[in-house]
Amino acid sequence: MNDYRSKSWWLESLPHTITPNPSLEGTQKADVVVIGGGYTGLSVGYHLKQINPGIDVRIIESDVCGYGASGRNGGFSMTLFGLTKGITKFRFNDEKAKSAHQYMEEAVDYLHDVITQNNIDCDYERSGYLLVGTSPAQVKRINHDFKIMEKWGLGGVERWSRDRLSAEFETNFYKEGWFEPRCGIVNPARLARGIKDLAEKNSAVIYEQSPVIKFEKTAPSGFIVHTEKGSIESEYLVFATNAYSILFPELKNLQLPAFTHIVISEPLTQKQYDSIGWKCRAGVEDARDLIHYYRLTKDNRIVMGGGDVSFGYGDDLNRDLNDRIFRLLETHVLEVFPQLKGIRFTHRWGGPVSITLDMAPAIGYLGKDKKAIFSLGCMGHGVSLTTLNGKTIAELITGQETHRTDMFFVGRKMFPWPADPISFGLENAIRGFMKLEDKFYYK
Ligand SMILES: Cc1cc2nc3c(=O)[nH]c(=O)nc-3n(C[C@H](O)[C@H](O)[C@H](O)COP(=O)(O)OP(=O)(O)OC[C@H]3O[C@@H](n4cnc5c(N)ncnc54)[C@H](O)[C@@H]3O)c2cc1C
Secondary structure: OOOHHHHOHHHHOOOOOOOOOOOOOEEEEEEEEEEOOOHHHHHHHHHHHHHOOOOOEEEEOOOOOOOOHHHOOOOEEOOOOOOOHHHHHHHOOHHHHHHHHHHHHHHHHHHHHHHHHOOOOOOOEOOOEEEEEOOHHHHHHHHHHHHHHHHHOOOOOEEEOHHHHHHHEOOOOOOEEEEEOOOEEOOHHHHHHHHHHHHHHOOOEEEOOOOEEEEEEOOOOOEEEEEOOEEEEEEEEEEOOHHHHHHOOOOOOOOEEEEEEEEEEOOOOHHHHHHHEOOOOOEEEEOOOOOEEEEEOOOOOEEEEEOOOEEOOOOOOOOOOOHHHHHHHHHHHHHHOHHHOOOOEEEEEEEEEEEOOOOOOEEEEEOOOOOEEEEEOOEOOHHHHHHHHHHHHHHHHOOOOOOOOOOOOEOOOOOOOOOOOHHHHHHHHHHHHHHHHHHHHHO
């Protein structure tokens, strides 16, 4: 078994050591098989059972539920769909970009409901999301997004002036802010384990430590999924593998994993906390290309992530650790809050986010009969999105037509990444361009 605890502070500090569920053994049959026990897969299982308790759904996870991005992320529940509003508008159109934003607002509100109505113990704080401009070019970018929201006739966002920001934070770094009160922060690994419990309470069956090795189509319809020790036959198959989808030849080039990294400090003393302000406790991001995202934990550690990304070559999914980026992140904490000089950082980790060529998420189908469904491309914004996507996928499987199943990104046209080494070169060229923009323009 891979040591899940080494994959993030969130996983290491779970209140109980995980005893994995039994792995898949023997030959089984089910109505729906879901590959992947992150938020997406667990949410599909939970919602299928909510819609129809009689459905036999089995979730197969290669390690333990929450081992992937769901147990390692920054924990921001936020409304951003894809990379930026501008890119989504450019790739699709204004109307679709607006509907994507509304879907994300629903996703954030829905995650709030799932957590609070089911008492999921995940340190949830509805403290908002704050996008800060720390340079004139970043302020311009934020103003551009305000104009888009105005054009769409959507509210839900407050403009925070420099004075307003100074009342909340003791830093000279912030020039202008975009504040969304509906957003929040969670302890991501606790959320993943909480949704696992919820799915199981609703009688979804979950196998852990069961990597899927391959699947086959059966005639006239249906699938057989194989693990090392067992197999399951089913009518429907869901790939809830997001960045790990690269491991399946059929999905390989539809997305690529990019690795984002996080450092976490020791808990702040009351004196240190008072010295930085951060009264609103909102999760904060800056408006560069290669953003920094940072937040407080329940016990007032500072989590700082982003700053740069790294890519794997081929199927390499082990780019979690990058000392250079970890050092950059630790330095950035002190750039924003120099008064924390001497603070210790206790853990460093990373994980894969799923990037499509057009930088937008997708729910899609393998095959014309629409019985194999995948979800990928959640970028670094999947915490709220995946939970709602799980509901949408459950609706697709049970034949319900809702505004969610009608969304433009369900069954949308996708452009594959080229094969390596071209895509590796392309990814690094895009990253290089972003780095240059950040250095000379967004600084
Ligand atoms: C460091 C980091 C920071 C992030 N910060 C944020 C944030 O603050 N806010 C936000 O909204 N999003 C954030 N994200 C993105 C977010 O975490 C993801 O979009 C989301 O967790 C994806 O959930 P998922 O269930 O689709 O995929 P995952 O959680 O990755 O789940 C996929 C699962 O599939 C399993 N699997 C893989 N291969 C197989 C196989 N062969 N057989 C069986 N199982 C398999 C994996 O073990 C994994 O558990 C961040 C991501 C990272 C890595």
